[in-house]
Amino acid sequence: MFFYYLRLSALSYKRNPVLSTLMVLAIAIGIGAYMVVFTMQHTMGGDPIPHKSDQLFHVSLDTGDPERDDDPPEQLTYIDTMALLEANRAYRQTATSKFSAIIEPENPEIRPFASLGRGAFADFFPMFDVPFLYGSGWSPDADQNREQVVVLSQETNERLFGGNNSVGETIRFDGALFQVVGVLAEWTPIPKYYDVNNGPFDEGEELYIPWYLIVEREMSRSGNTNCWKSIEGTGFQAFLNSECVWIQYWVELEDSDAEAEYLTFLNNYANEQKALGRFQRELNNNLYDVNEWMIEQEVLPDETRILNILAAMLLAVCLLNTIGLLLAKFLGKSAEIGARQALGAHKGSLFIQHMIEAGFIGLLGGLLGLIVAYFGLEGVKILLGNARMQTEWMHVDTTVVTVTVALAIVCTIVAGLYPIWRACNVNPSIHLKTQ
């Protein structure tokens, strides 16, 4: 029966090709456009580390200016970072910030080049599930002993060592030698959820070193630095002792008890600091998990959110269009429906027949919609013109394909419910008479 109805749908399509094609086009465009925006939003705002995003927390301490009523600082001061590191109260923890350095390759044929790096702790790699191609991260001892070790990104390893296993080799940057302990496999989380304060859609870093080295070697820091209070004195030590925020602090906490405990610890710490004249605002310390922090920092651009609203409305227009056209099409078939009823077709089987006809149109619309979505995404990539996005970003995967086709069929059937109902309630006698 299903295939008989499917054949009827195809016949019906042929009988009314203009109306039917218009419907397919409307659905294809509506669904296609919506899927473009869905994919954009899915990639930009989706959960980047689903299995543990609720266990990784960004530490927020309100060390802000008591005379102003602005948001708490996004990052931490050096003083607070050191206090949290020494307390060592979380299951895993890392302070992290960026630096820039010139790499001077040993191979004289490769010219020195500027690179961006990240200072972090041994825990950084297991916390964020960083994949390794060769070697591994450094040990906690390397942090404590300020060892000059480095983890290279895959790209940097490619550039310096032609992609070979470089573990044990040394490279020269910031005027010193660092020993390679690990090389990352491709690791390009989008957005860069572990650092959304310094360009959430920027490229990943090229080097990773123990964070203490940034301080000890007074390396040139990169990334946001905000100071509400003037630095007292001059020199690097004065900067470290200041209220300037420039460090991000992440902790991994295994359950909500641990989370509550850690927050209490933060509040106790803040209260101790209040006695020393710091933390002059009302207590407002927070732990944000990965997704909460991305929402708090408004990582998803306004543009994407506006487009999402507009695309949903565009889909609505296309579906309204489909309802109208289906209504016209089905009512135009009144005579045929009347004849079927007179020959003994139940309302139920008429209903199923037209559901299949609507679904058939939805399927065609969905398939065409995939093509629209594909070209739409290619267009968006060209418009955004970011090399990184060209290669890895936003592609039509199986999820998108399934969602697109399913959404198209479901939407068309839903849009068809009223026209189908009207078609099934045709009074057969009237239509038989005119024949």
Place this chain on the structure above:
Amino acid sequence: MEIGPILRALWHNKLGAMLIAVQIAVTMTVIINAIFIINERSRLMARPSGLEEANLFHLTSVGYGDDFNEQVTSDDDLNMLRQLPGVVNATAVNAIPVSGSGSSTGVRIDMDDRTANVGTAIYRVDEQVFDTLGLNFIAGEGFDVTDMRYRSSAGTTDADKVVMTEALAAILFPDLTPNEVIGETLYTDQVTALQIVGIVERLQAPWPSWENVESSVLIPEQFLDTYSLYVVRTEPGQRDQVMRAAEDLLAGSGADRVIRGVNSLEQTRSETYGADSALSSILKTVVVTLVFINSMGIVGLAVFSINKRRKQIGTRRALGASKFEILRYFLLENLLITTVGVLVGAVLTIALSIVLTTNFNMPAMAWYYAPLGALALIAIGQLAALGPSVRATTITPATATRTV
């Protein structure tokens, strides 16, 4: 006029008519808001930065190695750049307007009242900056080479002069004319007193979406670190050749350093505004698509409703209705439906505009968008209905006598 019969006929098929009206209403809501966003973004992109952008490019030098001498290298670089054929002038700055990265600080005129701080971009510049960037003085003057101060980035400034934009002067000294502001004292966050020596018409902050984008100060100082950012102004039309020559010149100068970020101001601008222009292009596609879908829907349903009424049309023709009267009937029908649609659409348009204004950083829509949009959609509706309606006029009176 046959408004009465049209209304009765529409009532007979009220759902079909309503669907088109709602479709037009939603279409109008999206189109008008999209056009407003497009216009708003182009207005933002068209704001002048205060620079003569067409002939400017910038490049960055990052030094390394122990024997790298910052100040000497920087001075040598600027001298070499200025002697390059096609170069008008060159300057060292800490940030580029419109580039998206730079420094900001708070400034005030009452030393003790920190709450009165006004946020402003801070440009650390040399005395050649005004000539190089093409800044336009409306009061006072720029810096002298003796005003320049050099220090490490960790310390506090010991410069004592400042130039600011007219917009910032108007915020800090609302009651003074630009000429009266010259000679006044400005305090930075670091409680340094700076004497205001000049006011320039315009110099945007590096962050175009910042609320204080027109507020900038220029301070005659340079950091002694390994990082130098140069802006070069060339003779008209020679920018691209000079840009390549400058890169080769500095890279080949023998100092231990890396040259990077060689970009024209125009490139930098289009990168910074990339999201805005992408959004505009996407929205333009959305508008065209919607107009197309909407018109196709109107055409489809008009063809259907005319085919359904062939016999009635034939009858009217047989009873003496002229072709024009048939045409008028269907155009009027469309006009009635569209008018209801755009009236509902106007309400929805304003509602969505309010949602966008409250949730996103967007100004309110000007009053004329909704009425102009309504007129445009009525015109589109009439155009879409014209084809099927003209075809309806070709139905002959003889049709009335035939049975289907």
